Amino acid sequence: MKNFFNLDFGSALKRIFGSEKKAEPETVVGVSSEAAGAIEAEASAILTIWTIERNRYAPARALCTELEVYPCEAITLCEEINCYVLGTPNGETVVVEARTGGLVGHSIEVVMDGIREMTKVQLNNQLDTSWKEFNRMKKQDMSKDEFWKAIKMGSEEIETIQEVQDY
Numbered sequence: 001m002k003n004f005f006n007l008d009f010g011s012a013l014k015r016i017f018g019s020e021k022k023a024e025p026e027t028v029v030g031v032s033s034e035a036a037g038a039i040e041a042e043a044s045a046i047l048t049i050w051t052i053e054r055n056r057y058a059p060a061r062a063l064c065t066e067l068e069v070y071p072c073e074a075i076t077l078c079e080e081i082n083c084y085v086l087g088t089p090n091g092e093t094v095v096v097e098a099r100t101g102g103l104v105g106h107s108i109e110v111v112m113d114g115i116r117e118m119t120k121v122q123l124n125n126q127l128d129t130s131w132k133e134f135n136r137m138k139k140q141d142m143s144k145d146e147f148w149k150a151i152k153m154g155s156e157e158i159e160t161i162q163e164v165q166d167y
Contacts, residue, residue: 044068047084049096050134051103051151062137064101065147074098075108079120081127083111088148100131103151 050064067086074082082098085108095105105111115123142150 042070042072044070047101049101049103052134053151062134062139063142063147063150064139065142065144067144078115078123081120081123097127100127102127102130
């Protein structure tokens, strides 16, 4: 804290009350670059989260909504692949892949168990395949409340990406 402004108060007083030396321009550093990085990391981002709802009695639906997330809260799944663990209005959690926004599971433990034996390339292929399928479908943009009500919450009802690939 003592170096916060990087000022020499002795030379500042000499300039105010007179001195034989002329004042030289000083560089005043208000925030260190590390602190600036921390502030930037706290900025929120809007992420479109989505899932493909599959029902044996009706065509699949591509459901999506936008949520505010904080990149500093992302959890690493596999090397450079990150996710967010989000709370739902009814108190449950879901795991959303950070790059595509795909809903990939109910808990970080279940998702980690599902990808434990996978390479980064295999995981990226699954995520990209699901993302492409979602993009080919007609999307149903919903409010947050509508989205959470529309997806059937419960451990056996949201399909993970692996289960989607098995169809």
